[in-house]
Amino acid sequence: MVKARRHTGGGGLAVSVVQLRTLPAGGDGQTGLYHRVMQAHDRHHYDEHLSDLDTRRTWTDVQDELAAPDGDPYGGRGRLAPGERATLFGLLAELPPPGSSEAVRALVEAARGEEPDPHPPAPLSWRDGIGMLYDPPSGRGEAEAMLRYATDVSVADHREPSPSGADEDLWEWTRAAAVRLWRPQRRELGERRERGLLDRAERVHAPAGRVPRGPAARQQGGLPAGASALLELWAHAWETDVYDWRVSVLAGPAHPGRLTPVDSGVRAVMRELPEVLRAPLAEAFRRADTDEAPAMLEVAVDPELFGAAVDDWRLAGGLPVGVQRPVVFRWAAGSRAPTPAAAARWARVQAGPALDERADCVRGRPRSPSPLWLAGLPDNTVPVHCRAPAREPALGSLHAVRDAGYGVVMLRRPPADPAAPCAPYHRGQREELGDALRGEALPGRLQLLRRRMYEADPDAYWAAGSGLVWEDPARPLPDDEPLQGDL
Template sequence: MIDGLGRVEPGGPAEDAATRSALRDLVMAATVRIHGPERGYVPEGSGGSFLGSGFFIAPSWVLTCAHVALQGEGRDVTVIFETGPRSGETSVAGTVVAALPEPAPEHLPGELGPAGPRGGGWPAPDLALVRLRRPVEHACVYVTERPAAFFGGGAVLYSGWTEVGGRIKRLSGQLAVQGTVGGWSDPEDEQVRLGGDVLPPGVSGGPAVDLARGEVVGVLKSQLVGGMGGTSIGIERLRSLPVPAAMAEAEADDDYQAVFHAHDRYHADRQLTRADTGWTWADVQTSLGAGADRALSPQQRILLLGRLAELPPPVSTHSLLDLLVRLPGVHRVERYPAPRSWRDGLGVLYETRGGGAALELVLRYCMSAIAAERPYVTGATAAAEEALWDWVKFIADDRLSRDFRNEIALLWSAARHRTDRAQRRAAPAYGERPRAGERSFVLLELEPRGWERDSYDWRVGVARHSGEVLPVAEDSRGTPGNALPTRLTGSLAEAFRRCDEPDSPAVLQVAVVRQQLGLEVEGWRLAPDEPPLGALRPVVVRCSDREPPLSEEEAREYRSRWSRTADAAIRAEIIDCEDGLRVPVPQEERLRSLAYETVPVLCRYAARPDGETAAGLGRVVRGGFHVALLRRGESRPEAVCAEFHRRAAHTVAEADGAEQLPRILMELRQGVHAGRAEMFWSDGVALFYDDPHHPLPGSGQLLEAP
């Protein structure tokens, strides 16, 4: 009930029951069952093709579990649903367009785990998006925009399908929230523990709805074998869907943005229509009191999200994070996974502050979205910006001070008089884009466990220009070397998303001890059908060995050598090979006599360097060199290496400074992967790149402004 002042009061028993019933009807109307592709299948019977449950997350889009959707034949499925009591069943073909994670090509879907709610054979997050092949009328759930699974109470409503007496029937029920499984060291594997009811086979892939707030927060993944309850995956894991490498040119170029823009427009349209007098999700949320502690009522929130969904999406996660931290009172966003869309950014604001300042923060965020850099514009973009401004102005005029209204009016005036509606990337609407050497990068630290052969502890973080490293994930339990690519896939993907810009992937710096610099991280494949990591982004290595403290004179010389090579003409110097024969790396005094613009090249480094080779690189480091090329691979003393010397010298000379070398080496690796013979000389070459302006955590080096 709502009192005369507009405050939500608890309803009576009859009203509470009506609200819960309305919520259950909304959930069940959007819940579907997933079958294999139709080939003579009769929907009323079990037919042997029933795979599990799912739900409409947006018009023409179904969300389910990967272990459900990929148990069929290939990526084709049949979606069967009912829109209401006695409405009859509708059957429509669909295609799995994305799975998290995607199965390895050598595995058949049936080998990865049984269909049904157990799902034990498919790793988290175990989500799949199905796109319908033809338009049909159907209901959609409302999905939370919060940055992580949040429960306003201690129970969730679930819905799904199961076989009873040889027939497939829908069911619903309640589960108690009992805690989590995973997290911290395994953030990509975190699941919510649910109990209090038996989850029968078939409900896996169905929605988990927060009963206190009336919004979908998760997807049922597994049942507890021999017990009550199971687990669900947070809906926010969809943020880890693959991000297009190139700049999006339309909404459909990014599945994540396409799904949630359609979701938010759907609910805004349902809230505004006069043709349907039934309960909407916002009506249910209002009756539940879900807006009592928020700056916006459920109706206002849904209408705002609908207007934000008319705008082109943020250029990147990195740009959205930058926009958020520029708002007053918003602190660094550390939630995993990071926000990706305008709706995700709004969800971040819910956890920052309360009181009267909360509404001002939301409206400032809207003004930032209006002024933000665009990946593309359409003929409707200007009208969408004006519609959002009209909403902001209406809310501000009704509830906020004259000073604040004047402030945002000036922001709107500046935005609408821009002539660059397309927002050229060279001149963003907020802040200054950093130079190449000032961008954030991903830092992977690998620490060998000396008492366990070929085993590593690791940390993944985002290193900012300030020198701060923001942690993403870590594991100190020991990971075998051959398992590192698989184990690190989710954490690296999240870190990359926080740094990447379209057409400009962030650098991956791999910090290992000197004896392990032969580790070919650039050859890892983080997804079954992806090229090697080094062909997708710049990958460089650096030493994590602790070096003795530098004297003041040595430190000055090191800085001078780096400054000379960073963005000026450079040249290569082969230091361990003469006339095709291996020679010792010169002593430090001889190395220091080389010109400051020199880039040492170790032709005979090999994949597993011996003690002398590792010691030679140590002399290079102590000689003040921050950049070097290391030729890895099998040690072949009889090999003729003149062509390598020639090509390496030419490549270094063509670079406009050492800051260009990481991307030049990425282009060479792309050429090797594409089979371009003229680039084969670079196969196995690593770039040692130890930027003194970004010292490793705990190194004790002082940060110098560039």
């Protein structure tokens, strides 16, 4: 809690730290007001704890006077003392913020020995990880888990160079505090530190030519390799325009298939979804965003919903979500099994150069493509749809390209003028594919196109309503889906 006291009399004001985590983040991830507030808070208590200038009781002094909890099976070694917690928080506040919320959760999981509760708000600072280590499982003491976590943080990657000696100061304090632990536990901390230093050295000296990260990756249109926000929608077969939904964080290729639930709901109509999903998606983005780039939003739905204007939803900051981050569609979970043909097509499109092919029209006239014709196209083909996804022949074509193993498909929502020719759209998509060189650049390039349209660039008019199906085999979706409707 962050407190304010009255000058006269008792009482004051308190604000939950959970509410503070909703403070706005910075432009490049989570460096923002929340981190600055908590950093200043922890430095203040750390400085007060160390100061010998006066005899006024500090927060740690008052906490030390409180009775210790009964039944500590570790004889006082199981928990950090208030002064130790103030020192640990102060040392963590000297470090740059973590690269992402998922990076903090991974270290917490390693320190706890199990995955932490996914429901609390995203941890946005190193000290938030400490808050997830109280009462760890399997009879482990809090002090042991917290010192294990502090050891890992001391060798973790930071979004910017650490202040001189800050990570060493953290380790030196951790090693000194570990005197309270049993000898095997102290030895484990030393071994964790040595392994962490070796791993960090390997990352620093990684071979040249690897995929660029940070600003270079954004400039080339590449996608962040970490977690993404996942929105799943299921239509009710017996009701019109009624949907169940689930928002999750989908782990990156390092943990394929791992899903962290954020929130879910039932029976929402399409026009209400932007407001219903405002808070769940904001929390998913807080967990998945990194210092390198905002996380991608993946929308897993049946092809009938590929025309949903998700990229136009205004969830935070006033800008459309499709302007703020890459937004792509996925085939709904369980609707397409991985096949060798799909893997070959994905790899070929990613290697480039990709070729466009009109899938649902011929010179502007609608058509329903033959499955045999689609299956026989070169592996580096990207089908392009210009018709409304919810109607024939576009819907039939979308089902056909899914069954043929296409993981990258271009499409658009119905134009404002149904009689307008589709040639400018196809011409623009052909140029985008030609300029992209490799398929991995397409989600980022589409985001740039949406930004140009938002800024009224006259050369981007043709891209209005454009969407992209992006079925990355390294990011598999869960096979389960919630029950629908009321039982």
